[in-house]
Amino acid sequence: MDLSVMFFGADDAGAHAAKYDDILTITRAADRLGFTAVWTPERHFQQVGQVFPNPALLSAALATVTERIHLRAGSLVLPLHHPLRVAEDWAVVDNLSHGRVGVSVATGWHSKDFVLAPDAYDDRRERAFRDLAVLRRLWAGQAVEFTDGAGERVAVTSQPRPYSAVLPLWTTTSGNPRTWEAAGRMRTNILGATIGQTREELAGKIGAYRDAYAAAPEQPGTPPRGTVTLMAHTYVGRSDEEARQRAGGPLKAYLRSYVAQTATDKGAGDQAAALSEAQLGTLTEFAFRRYLAWGSLLGSPETCRKSLADLAELGCDEVACFVDFGLGGDEVLAGLERLAELREEM
Known part of the structure; x- marks a missing residue:
């Protein structure tokens, strides 16, 4: 199983320069320690992922300070962007990194994000899947027709040309079974998460994805079997007690921030917004306890070894280890060192 590093933290305003320094330091360490990839998200206007x-x-930036680790968008909200611009931007990164890029496409979910493209909100799912196919064509060097400034249809080939012949693509899912099956039909990899679903639910979705992928027509450059990447909050401590003591407070604070962000989404209804502080605290504690029971890599090396073996048995090919949920930089680095040692032992 591949192990990667994922960033998606919630941070206090005003500490952004230090945050970027931490990202560079952690990514350099992950590169040195042999992790497969580093995933960075696209978020707008919120505490989480700011x-x-x-x-x-x-x-x-990461391409210039690393040598072998892959650099992936986890995720890129495709309906917010013109596919030509996506192809151009990532071709630059592909050349800088000598072919180490990958992109996971998301449909987008938070209504506030779409101040960048308000007309794309209602049909964001359809737009994302349509433009994913366009992105594949542009990356392959095909000319694609678009409307220019004079209202004419013109054929455009994106420049610069990428270093790699094929752009590795994932589809991001928050858990909707339809998205798992759509990813299979499009023959993309899939980026999901353990949080918010049971092991049995996740097993069913992975099975449906595998079936859809196997039945789908071949796409140029795609492998016969897709990659299932699952995000999991990660801190490998010296013992279960130490790991949970260090990670407990930061993770609960992160979960509270995430629920608060959901409450401001106009497309989600008002259920989250109606929660009192006491109810929010109870919900956060319940989520934390449930997550410790299954779906995280929070614990001793032995506990995390068992969790990784369970995820592999489930059909997971790669774990994107979410490390920046509130721990200090030194703690993240120490946890990665122990995780790298664990990977070598497996």
Whole structure:
């Protein structure tokens, strides 16, 4: 099983320069320790993920300080962007990194994000899947027709040309079974998460994805079997007690921030907004306890070894280890060192 590093943290305003320094330091360490990839998201206007407005921009910086680790968008909200611009930006990163890029396409979910493209909100799912196919064509060097400034249809080939012949693509899912099956039909890899679903639910979705992928027509450059990547909050401590003591407070604070962000989404209804502080605290504690029971890599090396073996048995090919949920930089680095040692032992 591949192990990667994922960033998606919630941060206090005003500490952004230090956050970027930490990302560079942690990524260099992950590169040295042999992790497969580093994932950076696209988020806008929220506490959660506030330092990640453009994964291509940050990946370009990471390309210049790393040698072998892959640089992936986890995720890129495709309906917010013109597919030509996506192809251009990631071709730059691909050249800077000598072919180490990958992109996971998301449909987008938070209504506030779409102040950048308000007309794309209602049909964001359809737009994302349509433009994913366009992105594949542009990356392959095909001319694609678009409307120019004079209202004419013109054929355009994106420049610069990428270093790699094929752009590795994932589809991001928050858990909707339809998205798992759509990813299979499009023959993309899939980026999901363990949180918010049971092991049995996740097993069913992975099975449906595998079936859809196997039945789908071949796409140029795609492998016969797709990659299932699952995000999991990660801190490998010296013992279960130490790991949970260090990670407990930061993770609960992160979960509270995430629920608060959901409450401001106009498309989600008002259920989350109606929660009192006491109810929010109870919900956060319940989520934390449930997550410790299954789906995280929070614990001793032995506990995390068992969790990784369980995820592999489930059909997971790669774990994107979410490390920046509130721990200090030194703690993250120490946890990665122990995780790398664990990977070598497996």
